[in-house]
Amino acid sequence: MDKTGIHPGGRPAHVDVRGHDEPHHEELGWWRKYVFSTDHKVIGIQYAITGLLFLLFGFTLMMIMRWQLAYPGRPIPLIGQWLGQDRAPMGIMLPEFYNQLGAMHGTIMVFMGVVPLAVGGFGNFVMPLQIGAPDMAFPKINMASYWAYVLGGVTMITSFFLRGGAAQSGWTSYPPLATLPIANGQTMWLLGMIFLITSSLLGSINFIVTIVQLRAKGLSYMRLPFFVWAQFVTSFLLLLAFPPLEAAGVLQLMDRLAGTSFFMPSGLVLSGRPIPVSGNGNPLLWQHLFWFLAHPEVYVLILPAMGIVAEIIANNTRKPLWGYKAMVYSVTTLGFLSFIVWAHHMFMTGMGTTMSAFFQTTTMIISIPSVVILTSLLLSLWGASIRFTTPMLFALAFLPMFGIGGLTGLPLGLAPSDIHLHDTYYVIGHFHYVVAPGTIFALFAGIYHWFPKATGKKMNEVLGAIHFWGSFICINIVFMPMFIQGLAGMNRRMYDGGALYTHNAGLPIKLNLVIGIAAWSLGLFQIPFIVNFFGSLKWGKAVDRNPWEATTLEWSAPSPPGHGNFLTEPIVYRGPYEYSVPGAAKDFSAQFEPEKAQA
């Protein structure tokens, strides 16, 4: 392989020399510039803001659910009266509405919040800058993928206002429940998913082509920042895992609209009457197709977060990442293995012990590369004089939080212990530790870290610290008690928290009140972030190109970068994390600085 990645025959097509820091104006109207833009930075910010709004919306749904769990059957304060007769008569939540909130909370957080922010937002904004590209390889397709995402989001949200409400079969949409005629919002859910899948497919093709084709001179694969590697593997997961869910979505749509029975077995009886379907379908098939996507999707959620954390840790420890190569090999291994672990979500379905044995083995194997990455990040801290900036606080918190999330996953990956823990609050605690204080904290870290690059202003550190410590404490009080509840055997997805079910007698139901209070406080602690976000746009400290004294290419572009990104063609001279190089004049040797400047 070409060691340096320098290709003498290559057209110097990046060259777009302008002698000043002013963004280059191609006289586009307001609509083309900010709404229907093809600039990857604008699209990245659009994705990020839309994703953040969906995160807030999905979080609000959860706060409403938590009221019902903490105080079953009591009228919801403030917004209860606005919810309407078919959702919450007299402000008291109906079970059907609780189910809608549950299904939509999951769908919104995963497909419309975290992934668009982590991949669409950070991937779009940061990745082309880090590889020295003027834009994504297909700018128009990039715009199309954002708008497909918006259409999908609007479809999902409007389903709340239809007769019968939104989908209520969980984010997993298992048939036969999801196929039954009563679940009207399910059709909208499926249509929305098809838009979201289209968006992801277009985006992932664009990302892969950009990374393969548009790397700057000298930027060989082993000089790529780890964040780019994470996005690269993530894109392959999206590209290859989503189409089977699209196929499954089409089949479920056929079941719902054309009366087929792909997922409907013969002899189903509903309310004492047989369901008129042709039968011979296979409900397990849906679960296989769904989890074939949804397990790689877990890595779609976590890999960009690991990428962000790696960038921030290297930058704030002022040291090279410990074991960069091992991390790169691990992330690619994770990508491959994530395709062969899906059925560990299905140990309870009676698919057979041979299948279970296979999938629990692969599941144990896949924990190895995850641990390699996490250990490398942890060892990177060793002996560093750490800068405790706000992004670093969030990045540091990511390590133990993801650690807890990962380790509590092991008992779920083994069939015998999973049978006890399946469908309890333990599962909810486990995957939320991975995604909420794990991924979402990493995303916050990324926002604080790259905000100066996107806006030219730094965010406030005091508000950042309040946001961090408040969120860190509250989120642990939310999720830690769920392990206790789950181990005690408390089932999830019960609309009153289990108060009315006899098998929950003696279980720690009272913890629901603690969790509820922590969840609402967590909501309050997001206010400093919102104030900081908008306030810093106006009053934030103006910064130059490289406020964090970082080494990767995005910090060689103006803050904010203009159309076309770089003022001169970026050339890469060294690896991504050359901090504290012995003998160098500064404690960081940027990828874009020639050797001579170092002497």
Next chain:
Amino acid sequence: MNIPYTVDERPDTGLTNGKLGIWLFLASEVMLFGALFSTYIILRVGAPEWPHGELNIWLGAINTIILISSSVTMVMAWASLKMNDWGKHRLFLISTFLLAALFLVNKYFEYSAHFATGELPSHSTFLAIYYTLTGLHGLHILGGMIVMAYLLGPGAKMWKENSDQFANRIEATGLYWHFVDLVWIFLFPVLYLL
């Protein structure tokens, strides 16, 4: 601002952006149809009985020949561009388009014959997977026709401005078209013969 390697190949990868993009798209399409074929296998293996001889083998065979011929004309359309023969290129691309249309007309007659006897998707699992697979494949044919119509109509003027890029577009369309053809070559035996 220009995006590099839209027309020329990047030396160390040997690819243009568009070519890599279309191959990745086809990879995702393999996964889409792969999932549907797996569905077919699982449903058929689990079924107590599986109907035979419900489809018109002759119409299916004719459609197979039509699609294979359209793949040939598609290659010729690209090859004649490379040999700078604009007239032949138009002729072959129009033939490809017409063959695709003929395929859909045949499919229409097949579908309506089934509808006339009340054989809707809800009739049996076999017909359900038949309609889903061929319907999705038909949509792919339609998508290909829309792209070809664009390249025959408003897209054709690029030949004068940037002949290399136009040839690349025809090549990418061809790759997609061969894939759609290939899917049918699997569909025909699986649905009509086995």
